[in-house]
């Protein structure tokens with residue numbers, strides 16, 4: 001049985017680039033429709049070591065597409081400015097990295113080689129990119145050179161399927177081309193999110209390369225992160241679904257990595273306060289109206305109330321939010337709720353993924 005001691009003095013910050021290291025070694029996963037600046041800010045304030053933007057298209061950056069450009073915006077005081085791009089054309093990927101560095105002040109560029117969505121993989125992007133090893137190496141090399149001195153990392157899956165396993169070669173390329181780390185979502189693209197993440201692949205990758213390896217897949221509660229690190233030897237973890245509506249997972253992890261306390265779930269009052277903050281950030285970041293932020297909160301609201309008594313009914317009501325008053329009324333109700341008896345089960349996030357736009361991009 002692996003040692004999952006709650007305090008973690010044995011863990012170290014993950015070196016990322018000149019003057020940047022990540023502590024705690026816990027990264028907010030890039031998630032389309034979720035990790036724009038508002039949620040990144042919330043997770044950062046709760047203790048995430050690094051918060052990566054959702055994926056943006058390299059072609060969209062170069063073509064200055066309005067939507068892509070907007071998704072690529074950072075918060076004014078955001079540091080480090082971490083962004084994920086996707087594509088499979090070496091020149092376009094390199095050039096977009098340069099634009100992100102020079103025009104948006106990116107401090108870190110992550111490459112998406114994990115998206116399983118056929119719209120991308122059919123064109124050799126996302127998880128399919130590593131199946132063409134020569135082009136894969138060209139892309140990684142072009143971005144590392146163009147972005148210099150900004151550090152570049154890659155995020156991959158095990159492969160397209162069990163018959164097309166690419167993570168080992170991806171690790172060798174990442175190391176050979178000078179990536180700062182490789183993150184592995186320990187499933188194949190074919191698996192999407194089903195089954196258990198196969199952490200043994202993370203352990204194997206850790207044995208293959210000298211650059212830091214970040215493990216990803218199925219961290220839903222703070223002890224899961226320590227278990228993954230102990231079982232695989234990985235240098236840090238990337239957390240996706242486990243933090244949907246639950247930035248307090250980062251608070252728990254920060255405390256535990258600092259050796260400063262135990263995991264603690266939020267009070268309903270805290271949940272309500274963060275929901276309000278999230279709403280306000282959505283309005284300001286997207287230059288939106290309260291109505292448009294309300295529409296975005298339909299999805300987030302359901303995640304925030306998970307585990308609270310009466311959550312199912314509230315979730316339905318969140319789907320009907322039209323105005324800021326609707327939102328306020330629901331938040332007031334959240335303040336007065338209590339937890340269901342038994343533990344809050346963040347694993348439910350996996351069952352609600354159908355509700356997420358563009359779910360399954362990595």
Ligand SMILES: Cc1cc2nc3c(=O)[nH]c(=O)nc-3n(C[C@H](O)[C@H](O)[C@H](O)COP(=O)(O)O)c2cc1C
Nearest residue numbers: 029030031032055185217218239240241359361362
């Ligand atoms: C809603 C949603 C959107 C996602 N979007 C991206 C993305 O833009 N880029 C990416 O590399 N992975 C994306 N992913 C995958 C996550 O980054 C992560 O690899 C995956 O969820 C497995 O980690 P988990 O078990 O902690 O959720 C997305 C996942 C979800 C649930």
